[in-house]
Amino acid sequence: MALDPKKHEMPAQDPQVRAHNFDEVALGYTEEMAVSEAQRCLNCKNKPCVSGCPVNVNIPDFIMKIKEKDYEGAYQIINKTSSLPAVCGRVCPQETQCEAKCTMGVKFEPVGIGRLERYVADWHNENAKEKAQAPESNGHKVAIVGSGPSGLTCAGDLAKKGYKVSVFEALHTAGGVLVYGIPEFRLPKAIVAREVEGLKDLGVDVETNVIIGKTLTVDELFDMGYEAVFIGSGAGLPSFMNIPGESLKGVYSANEYLTRSNLMKAFRDDPRTPIMKGGKVAVVGGGNVAMDAARTALRLGAEHVYIVYRRSMEELPARAEEVEHAKEEGIDFRLLNNPVEILGYNNPDDPRDPKNGFVTGIRCIRMELGEPDASGRRRPVPIEGSEFELDVDAVIMAIGTSPNPLIKNTTAGLEVNRRGGIVVNEDGLTSREAVYAGGDAVTGAATVISAMGAGKLAAASIDKYLSSK
Amino acid sequence: MYLESPFSICIRRKEQIMYKIVRRKVLRPTVIQLEVEAPLVARKAKPGQFIILRVDEEGERIPLTVAGVNPDEGTVKIIFQVVGATTEMLKHVPEGGYIQDFVGPLGNATETEGINKVCIVGGGVGCAIAMPVAQEFHRLGADVTSIIGFRSEDLVILEDEFNECSNKLIVMTDDGTYGRQGNVTVPLDEMLSAGEKFDMIITIGPLVMMKFVTLTAKKYDAPITVSMSPIMIDGTGMCGGCRLTVHTEEGDKMKFACVDGPDFNGYEVDFDEAISRGRMYFDYERHAHEETCNLYKMAENA
Numbered sequence: 001m002a003l004d005p006k007k008h009e010m011p012a013q014d015p016q017v018r019a020h021n022f023d024e025v026a027l028g029y030t031e032e033m034a035v036s037e038a039q040r041c042l043n044c045k046n047k048p049c050v051s052g053c054p055v056n057v058n059i060p061d062f063i064m065k066i067k068e069k070d071y072e073g074a075y076q077i078i079n080k081t082s083s084l085p086a087v088c089g090r091v092c093p094q095e096t097q098c099e100a101k102c103t104m105g106v107k108f109e110p111v112g113i114g115r116l117e118r119y120v121a122d123w124h125n126e127n128a129k130e131k132a133q134a135p136e137s138n139g140h141k142v143a144i145v146g147s148g149p150s151g152l153t154c155a156g157d158l159a160k161k162g163y164k165v166s167v168f169e170a171l172h173t174a175g176g177v178l179v180y181g182i183p184e185f186r187l188p189k190a191i192v193a194r195e196v197e198g199l200k201d202l203g204v205d206v207e208t209n210v211i212i213g214k215t216l217t218v219d220e221l222f223d224m225g226y227e228a229v230f231i232g233s234g235a236g237l238p239s240f241m242n243i244p245g246e247s248l249k250g251v252y253s254a255n256e257y258l259t260r261s262n263l264m265k266a267f268r269d270d271p272r273t274p275i276m277k278g279g280k281v282a283v284v285g286g287g288n289v290a291m292d293a294a295r296t297a298l299r300l301g302a303e304h305v306y307i308v309y310r311r312s313m314e315e316l317p318a319r320a321e322e323v324e325h326a327k328e329e330g331i332d333f334r335l336l337n338n339p340v341e342i343l344g345y346n347n348p349d350d351p352r353d354p355k356n357g358f359v360t361g362i363r364c365i366r367m368e369l370g371e372p373d374a375s376g377r378r379r380p381v382p383i384e385g386s387e388f389e390l391d392v393d394a395v396i397m398a399i400g401t402s403p404n405p406l407i408k409n410t411t412a413g414l415e416v417n418r419r420g421g422i423v424v425n426e427d428g429l430t431s432r433e434a435v436y437a438g439g440d441a442v443t444g445a446a447t448v449i450s451a452m453g454a455g456k457l458a459a460a461s462i463d464k465y466l467s468s469k
Numbered sequence: 470m471y472l473e474s475p476f477s478i479c480i481r482r483k484e485q486i487m488y489k490i491v492r493r494k495v496l497r498p499t500v501i502q503l504e505v506e507a508p509l510v511a512r513k514a515k516p517g518q519f520i521i522l523r524v525d526e527e528g529e530r531i532p533l534t535v536a537g538v539n540p541d542e543g544t545v546k547i548i549f550q551v552v553g554a555t556t557e558m559l560k561h562v563p564e565g566g567y568i569q570d571f572v573g574p575l576g577n578a579t580e581t582e583g584i585n586k587v588c589i590v591g592g593g594v595g596c597a598i599a600m601p602v603a604q605e606f607h608r609l610g611a612d613v614t615s616i617i618g619f620r621s622e623d624l625v626i627l628e629d630e631f632n633e634c635s636n637k638l639i640v641m642t643d644d645g646t647y648g649r650q651g652n653v654t655v656p657l658d659e660m661l662s663a664g665e666k667f668d669m670i671i672t673i674g675p676l677v678m679m680k681f682v683t684l685t686a687k688k689y690d691a692p693i694t695v696s697m698s699p700i701m702i703d704g705t706g707m708c709g710g711c712r713l714t715v716h717t718e719e720g721d722k723m724k725f726a727c728v729d730g731p732d733f734n735g736y737e738v739d740f741d742e743a744i745s746r747g748r749m750y751f752d753y754e755r756h757a758h759e760e761t762c763n764l765y766k767m768a769e770n771a
Contacts, residue, residue: 170572170703170705171703172523172569172570172572208570209572210509210572211572211573211575211705214513214573214574214575214705215509215510215513215572215573215574216509236707237706237707237725238707238708238709240709240712240723242723246723247712247713247723247739247742247746249746249748249749250749252710253709255707255708255709256702256710259702259703259707259708260702264530264702265527272527272528272529272555272757273529273530273702274750274757354748354751354752356745357742357745357748404705404707404728405728406705406706
């Protein structure tokens with residue numbers, strides 16, 4: 001049988017339609033597509049794809065199960081190493097991980113591993129009726145700080161081994177960035193809620209409205225009888241550019257904008273939490289968060305949305321699929337442009353004019369690529385005298401975050417690096433005994449799957465530490 | 470949907486953890502004091518810190534400053550003025566009812582170190598925040614002068630409480646219906662011009678008032694701390710909505726009220742910017758409040 005050189009296209013909502021709703025963009029493979037895509041897997045002996053996965057999912061094995069139409073069997077293989085398959089199948093950057101290593105990819109398109117993973121996870125969620133059972137307790141208690149991807153993964157792995165795990169979440173809903181950051185159209189919140197429920201079935205306690213560093217400290221967790229603590233508190237404080245006009249009304253951090261829409265449901269018709277809707281919007285930045293913010297703005301009714309990014313398409317860090325989706329939906333990419341000032345309305349004759357202080361535009365300067373910098377990417381250099389203005393009503397800054405100081409400030413002896421990230425060794429252990437950390441709190445803003453990998457590593461280290469105690 | 474939710478949550482305790490209103494006291498028709506069961510917060514909260522609450526599952530998150538705690542009972546006191554949709558809903562939660570979320574304590578406690586003589590200047594419902602700060606200084610043995618100001622007599626709150634913890638108390642109303650007539654800056658200016666020296670002036674109230682209290686202090690080079698309460702969502706530094714500009718010797722800096730504050734050196738705060746930012750959702754808020762009021766009225770008449 002001849003191998004199909006291309007992977008099966010992912011069915012998706014029509015761009016013109018989806019640009020105006022918050023329903024999921026990608027619709028998922030049908031059974032026929034999944035089985036047919038699975039046929040493309042060569043089942044290589046050396047399994048290069050597995051080495052590309054931060055949590056080492058046994059990819060060829062689960063794909064073989066799909067070929068046999070044993071979807072629950074496929075799920076069980078994924079579930080051995082990944083706690084959140086329905087999430088990973090949707091938001092992992094497979095093109096730079098497992099699929100980048102796929103043998104098929106040498107000559108053709110790689111196998112659609114992420115799409116198959118999603119199919120299997122969705123099949124399981126749809127069809128598996130049996131709830132996971134909490135295993136027999138081993139008598140050890142572990143506290144997890146933060147219910148994002150690293151915390152949920154760490155909690156799941158430990159719970160499966162019989163640990164009594166409590167997850168502490170600062171916000172009112174568990175899920176961390178999966179809930180407040182990634183929009184509904186990319187990751188439906190019902191899926192995250194189901195993953196959290198699955199953990200509760202395993203006996204994990206999820207305590208919302210508890211801020212570690214404020215409500216309780218890490219030291220108090222030990223006083224309460226927890227024998228190890230994992231800190232997965234996430235990325236933290238949004239960065240701004242330090243240019244004039246960033247305090248004008250209509251300038252948001254991507255964190256605030258996405259939290260208002262995703263967590264606080266400001267996208268609804270009659271929301272309790274307000275958000276600026278409509279008008280023209282500029283999103284500054286080129287990562288996945290910038291794509292999410294831009295596409296959210298569009299769905300909230302913006303008439304025109306710009307992505308303003310200082311480098312070129314080649315350096316744009318967002319997942320290729322997200323960029324493609326954004327383009328299809330009509331997002332206007334203004335590359336090699338850097339904002340120098342945000343402009344606001346000011347009526348000199350009437351200081352009480354209600355329009356005063358609202359954003360009217362953004363002044364940018366054109367850039368060109370110079371010599372490569374420390375990151376290996378060509379450094380963008382401003383072209384003198386090339387400033388121009390875009391008329392916009394809102395500006396969303398999606399240029400990264402810096403770690404949250406709340407835990408560092410209240411945990412004596414917890415070492416952090418120059419940028420505020422928690423320092424860990426190769427086992428995920430911090431400078432404090434029995435305190436582990438992972439995810440964005442350690443690395444700064446990164447991906448869901450790398451955070452999961454860190455949660456997984458810490459879980460294994462905690463298990464090793466407590467079982468030898 | 471909106472008719473259902475504000476009432477139902479008050480009566481029915483759901484399986485999930487909710488927070489009980491242990492005591493409810495109407496201080497003035499639009500000013501209400503609640504004592505909420507939240508043992509972890511009660512154990513930790515210090516004067517100057519705040520909490521964030523949501524009334525029900527659909528609710529927005531609003532910050533309110535802690536007006537007192539009872540760690541033994543595990544309750545936290547909050548005082549709020551009905552100004553918008555959420556506070557309107559909160560007003561309708563009865564004693565014994567529950568609210569959805571209550572998290573804290575947030576922000577930093579008011580600095581008391583090395584302050585032996587303090588002047589507390591509170592305005593309106595800001596007095597509810599100023600009160601525990603005044604009490605704390607009193608407990609620490611400091612000399613406390615309190616100036617509290619209100620629009621008119623029917624809004625005066627906490628006079629007895631301030632009396633108990635202040636060496637000197639001055640009550641002001643804008644319209645002269647109670648106490649002295651005038652702004653809180655009037656007696657402050659009089660005292661400072663008469664040569665009175667305070668280790669610190671602490672002002673808590675509407676932004677415009679704090680701006681003018683700061684200007685008054687500046688005339689006499691008196692040190693002043695202001696308590697900022699901007700719009701925010703998470704209260705832990707994540708959203709950046711609460712950012713404000715401080716003018717320092719090293720230039721302008723962006724600060725987040727939730728993690729860097731809420732107390733700031735009054736001389737450094739850009740009040741005009743903060744006032745402008747506070748009005749970002751003004752039209753929306755007014756509309757939402759009216760809608761909510763109408764729904765309650767409809768429910769009452771039904």
